[in-house]
Amino acid sequence: MGTSLLDDFSLEMTAKDIAGLEEAHPTIPPGTRINITFLGNEDLPMRLAAARAVKRLGFVPVPHISARRLKSRGELEQFLAGLKADGTAENVFVVGGDPARAEGPYEDALAVIRTGLLRHHGVRHAGISGYPEGHPAITGPVLWSALTDKHAALGKELLAGDVITQFGFDVDPVLAWVEETRARGMDLPIRIGVPGPAGVRRLTTYAARFGVGTSAAIARKYGFSLTNLMGTAGPDRFLRALADGYDAGRHGVVKVHFYTFGGLGATSEWIARFRQEG
Ligand SMILES: NC(=O)C1=CN([C@@H]2O[C@H](COP(=O)(O)OP(=O)(O)OC[C@H]3O[C@@H](n4cnc5c(N)ncnc54)[C@H](O)[C@@H]3O)[C@@H](O)[C@H]2O)C=CC1
Numbered sequence: 348m349g350t351s352l353l354d355d356f357s358l359e360m361t362a363k364d365i366a367g368l369e370e371a372h373p374t375i376p377p378g379t380r381i382n383i384t385f386l387g388n389e390d391l392p393m394r395l396a397a398a399r400a401v402k403r404l405g406f407v408p409v410p411h412i413s414a415r416r417l418k419s420r421g422e423l424e425q426f427l428a429g430l431k432a433d434g435t436a437e438n439v440f441v442v443g444g445d446p447a448r449a450e451g452p453y454e455d456a457l458a459v460i461r462t463g464l465l466r467h468h469g470v471r472h473a474g475i476s477g478y479p480e481g482h483p484a485i486t487g488p489v490l491w492s493a494l495t496d497k498h499a500a501l502g503k504e505l506l507a508g509d510v511i512t513q514f515g516f517d518v519d520p521v522l523a524w525v526e527e528t529r530a531r532g533m534d535l536p537i538r539i540g541v542p543g544p545a546g547v548r549r550l551t552t553y554a555a556r557f558g559v560g561t562s563a564a565i566a567r568k569y570g571f572s573l574t575n576l577m578g579t580a581g582p583d584r585f586l587r588a589l590a591d592g593y594d595a596g597r598h599g600v601v602k603v604h605f606y607t608f609g610g611l612g613a614t615s616e617w618i619a620r621f622r623q624e625g
């Protein structure tokens with residue numbers, strides 16, 4: 348594929364995976380944006396340490412802030428103050444969070460952006476999420492108004508931003524969604540979420556957990572057999588189809604974001620090889 352879509356790709360790691368990052372770092376291009384998840388089983392010191400490690404190794408940390416998981420305004424302030432003190436606050440990603448009800452004062456990502464606390468703590472760029480294939484618990488119209496409102500709120504807060512999409516296995520709905528986003532007047536860069544290479548069982552388990560397609564549909568799109576659950580599947584076909592369908596005039600700035608379910612090292616090596624082989 349033409350290399351342009353994979354230029355400036357981004358990666359995602361959990362806050363637990365500093366060792367994996369240290370091991371993988373020689374295969375990752377300097378300056379790569381690396382997102383750090385905000386999971387329920389991680390705490391603030393772990394999240395801050397992961398952001399520092401990303402920075403120390405020459406990459407751009409993008410810590411996640413999960414609105415519904417924040418128990419208080421103080422917790423948000425403490426996290427942002429910690430990032431600021433470490434010099435890792437410039438870029439963040441603000442997401443609603445999976446809990447069915449907010450654990451504190453923030454119902455959604457918009458509420459976090461509107462606090463004004465981001466820019467105050469040195470944030471200059473905030474990512475928000477996009478769902479080309481919808482979300483199992485949120486209706487289409489609500490997703491669109493949330494995206495439009497967050498886009499407007501970023502502008503009011505003087506923050507640059509981009510959209511990172513939920514991972515998927517089918518390019519057609521992704522490109523249609525990108526076109527609709529542009530038609531609705533949003534011109535920010537869009538990072539298309541794809542899973543890095545991972546075991547088939549792991550991939551289908553995560554897809555089920557986040558409500559993204561059935562294993563049968565995934566197998567069909569990826570071209571692997573469900574009888575071989577021990578195998579590994581990578582996004583080769585997806586990325587080739589994306590490159591084929593991508594038209595800068597219609598789709599604007601589009602990049603790729605890798606969810607590294609099979610590990611940072613496996614993903615970064617896979618990307619290097621894929622780009623070399625063209
Ligand atoms: N795309 C990604 O990489 C990730 C997506 N998610 C999940 O996607 C969901 C939506 O996040 P955002 O797009 O940032 O939404 P958002 O914060 O912009 O909220 C959009 C609308 O959906 C509602 N909502 C938010 N989270 C919900 C939930 N868990 N269940 C039911 N309704 C919810 C909000 O009240 C609001 O009306 C969350 O569950 C979030 O955790 C989580 C982590 C990563």
Ligand SMILES: Nc1nc(=O)c2c([nH]1)NC[C@@H]1CN(c3ccc(C(=O)N[C@@H](CCC(=O)O)C(=O)O)cc3)CN21
Nearest residue numbers: 359360361363384386388445513514556557606607608
């Ligand atoms: N709705 C939704 N919620 C999410 O939390 C979410 C998405 N979508 N889309 C993709 C990203 C990537 N996510 C994740 C979540 C967990 C791990 C992870 O490694 N979790 C375990 C590993 C052990 C295991 O469960 O096998 C961990 O260490 O906590 C990785 C990426 C979270 N994300």
